[in-house]
Amino acid sequence: MLQTLLAQVREFKKPSLITPVFVILEVIMEIIIPYLMASIIDSGVNQGSIQNVCLIGLCMLAAAMLSLIFGVLAGKYAARASTGFSRNLRKAMFDNIQNYSFSNIDKFSTAGLVTRLTTDVTNVQNAYQMILRLCIRAPFMLICAMFMASRISLSLSGIFWGAILFLGIALFLITSHVHPLFMKVFQKYDDLNSSVQENVGAIRVVKAYVREDYEVNKFKKASGNIYSMFIKAERLLVFNTPLMQFAMYACILLISWLGAQMIVSDSLTTGQLMSLFTYVMNILMSLMMISMIFVMITMAKASAERIAEVIDEQPDILNPACAVREVKDGAVEFDHVNFKYKADGENNVLEDICLTIRSGETVGIIGGTGSAKSTLVQLIPRLYDVKEGSVRVGGVDVREYDLETLRDEVAMVLQKNVLFSGTIEENLRWGKKNATREELERACRLAQADEFIRALPEGYKTYIEQGGTNVSGGQKQRLCIARALLKKPRILILDDSTSAVDTRTDALIRKAFREEIPDTTKIIIAQRISSVQDADKIIVLNEGRVENIGTHEELLKSSPIYRDVYESQTTKSQSTEEGGVVRE
């Protein structure tokens, strides 16, 4: 995991390495300065020598300037290293996601990927910056301050050891108790937020059922829960500062007592005493910092793991070595195809599928919910790989094609389709980057979208909001069809892509297909019989198997499922006698 992440530091290796160097220099200055401060008092003020004050003052000024420069440089490089690192992480993840196949995408949820690319990266960035700046600083400061303290007085520094031991153990105990508690709280906290999200999305349901009070009570209970969990965790955490102060004050008192006697017996100066006080601060602060770093790292660890997962994920569909770069025609063949989504899944989703579709044919696919219609067609542009058997396009196994070539020739309108923010024209150009205006308009006319686009105040320049929320479902579907048509594919697959389009427009689209793109193979999945009944052949799928193939008339005679579906859509709903069986 660590290796995957660190590999992404790349061009920011230099700032990542320079930062600790400057941090060390800065710490050295910070150690020297209290020493100089003490000298100002000892050999300047106490001696009454303005000259000494000025001299040491100048030294200290120089030290402060150096410390300033080192500090600024350390800060600058730390910023560069950490933000650069996070940039590379985002880029590496995003780039690799682009290589994912459908099954890779299925493995991670959309929301999960978004969190990994945003929140998780921010966490790692902050942790990385912390580590660069503090991981060296705190222990180094601790060691230097201890060293300086022992140089001043070996016996007094024994007090420090005691303080370090005491505070170290206390901090360790607190942190190790609090950490798991916090992990639990954050989990609950995420749950709370997702319940808010759920409510915002489902506000119409809440209001329609007048469940506002019910939801508020549910929420209050959850937020009350989080409240008490937070208190439980933070109750322990609040011991941190007072314990540290306790250790510090105890040191001060002890040093004052012993130091005073040493000064009187002339083995210590007052200035040295003062700098000992400063070193107490330094040492104990470093200890606090170390415990903080520990917490930061463990918190960032989960994020780092999630990021590494995305980067390490191997796309399971790759371009073949010597890929075929031309698709001969739009013929499709399924040869004893078996398929399941998960290798260890029990049952095949598709079972022994054998099909032959000739180039230019129109093929309808009908089947109940869960009959694997979408799965079947997604094998054609090789969005998933078959488990057994083979799928051939233009006579060649899809696994031998260059992926881009294959997918350019097999255009697919997905069931769950998406428009992107941008103008209508930009969205259409996904199909063909350099399409002319005429091409755009022709595709839209075929998809029966031209008319409504023209009716929009800004026509083809109309801006589509993210997720296409400002066009209706039917309009969205028509735009998606037009986008696919712009590819001028040999095979066009519509996966339930006209469900929100009214029947009249649906018929017009099919008419346009028939007349304008007769050579393209058209595969249409539909719920409505009317969408497929004029097809050259209709495939009836049932629970992952081909139940029947034939024309509308043939199927009405031979397929009970088909007849059933047909009747449910054409005749008045009759009594239960014939529709009693549910297939799910």
Next chain:
Amino acid sequence: MNKKKGAGTILKRLFSYVLRYYKLQCLSVLFLIIVSTMASVAGTLFMKNLIDDYILPFIGSSNSDFGPLFRVLVKMAFIYAAGVLSVWAYNRIMVNVTQGTMRNIRNDLFSHMETLPIRYFDTHPHGDIMSIYTNDTDTLRQMISQSMPQLVSCVITVVSVFVSMLTLSAPLTGVTILMVAVMVMVSRNVASKSGSHFIAQQVRLGKVNAYIEEMMEGQKVVKVFCYEDESREKFGKLNDELFESADNANKYANILMPVMGNLSNINYVVTAIAGSVLAITGIGGLTLGGLASFLQFNRSFSQPISQISQQLNSIIMALAGAERVFQLMDEAPEVDGGYVELTNARVEAGRLVEMKERTGIWAWKHYHREDNTTTYEQLKGDVVFDHVDFGYSDEKIVLHDIELYAKPGEKIAFVGATGAGKTTITNLINRFYDIQDGKIRYDGININKIKKADLRRSLGIVLQDTHLFTGTVMENIRYGKLEATEEEVIAAARLANAHSFITHLPKGYQTVLTGDGANLSSGQRQLLAIARAAVADPPVLILDEATSSIDTRTEKIVQEGMDRLMEGRTVFVIAHRLSTIKNSNVIMVMDHGRIIERGDHESLLAKKGIYYQLYTGLLEQE
């Protein structure tokens, strides 16, 4: 935003928000902070006395008496102990104050959000609403738990140290103040630079996040269109822009600490030189011991100032967050001027009598102010639209002159192209939106007079987009009627034809659904939504494309169940599938916000108008 004034009022409001529930706690925290600050100031003062009174006098003398030193150390131990205890105590109290306030803010936000009209959710992106709960309240937590007490303790330290410094030497205090002024100026400069970069960073971060979200959502489309390289390139550009401003923002934030720290070092040197000149020349009565402790004060004076300056960025961010939180709390809630209530009733001697328990008969309780009487009217489900005009804004009317009569027990269907206004009509009946002109009457009562909650309770609605809640299947169905028994839930599920698939789920009715029922197919989710409406058992039912994702064979079965349920009740149906609506009493054909044809299936077909075209479009090839 009027920045200066705005920030002040927001801060004040935030304070008063905290104080509303935690006045006593805040007062004690204030007191404890004073104690702890005093303890640490006393510690600094003690340094002066330690050297001047307990060490210097004995230097060189052979029989030193450490008795007084011991006594003062014991005294100091008590003072320190008080300091440590009060630090612990105020931190402990602050935990309750912070978390309690966070809980109150969340609860207030949520309860208020639930009262907001649908229009609010239409006009505010859901991501924005969410970020109020997550990002904005998180910044507030930091501010209340850390920045606020730190601010208080810094102010107290600065004031008390300032006073102590003045007593030691006024001229030297002047020098320190001058230096501090320089520090403040420099830090403001750096902070404002980093602030502007931080704003740029937030903007670009927002862009990157939006792009990521959009692309992840559409990742499968990207694959299908081989758009990987383009999206990589575009992301790379946005990502680089973000890197640039993040780099700058962090750079300036990072250098603030060394700059402040070393300016205070320089301050120390300058003060030391000026001080020793004063002490040695004897001006202003400054002793050497006095100078030594003045220098200690000098450090404790600049420390809190640099601390505050480092908090500046997070305070600014928290105030922006608080502003958004209060904005939501200030949104005007849904107005409800209704006074007609829905009650249980029983017929006694031909008259309706109000009942406490559920009787199965519902009545509208109508109070008449003019003659101070209350009448009861049985709930029947008679809905009338009387020349209704509606628009989401006054300028853009989307429904024109809608007239509609739905008698109890009738099935009214709406068909028409997408965007014709079918869904909008149903949203008017339950008053998700209020109409511009005309009247909607429910059992003869203008719906504006009916309490919204009662109005909605009498309407069952299955929406176009199915939403399920995190929880078991049982809980989701029970959402329609919270007190429904297990048997009632199962009966409703059977009615909706959902029972068989539910029993096939790993834990049946106790299967927990998450992420809006992500593990169910859209058809299955619709069946659950129908079961949810069925268990509510309302006199009027609205089905908005409720069966669009269910295959037609299953739909037929569901339909039969629904027909049984809806016997004697009013149903409004919207559907694309004409087979769904064929047996309706009245079919309204809508186009561009108007009803252009109405009648039953046969009469509309005979008319050979739009409905005929739609219908024959379906069966064109026969």
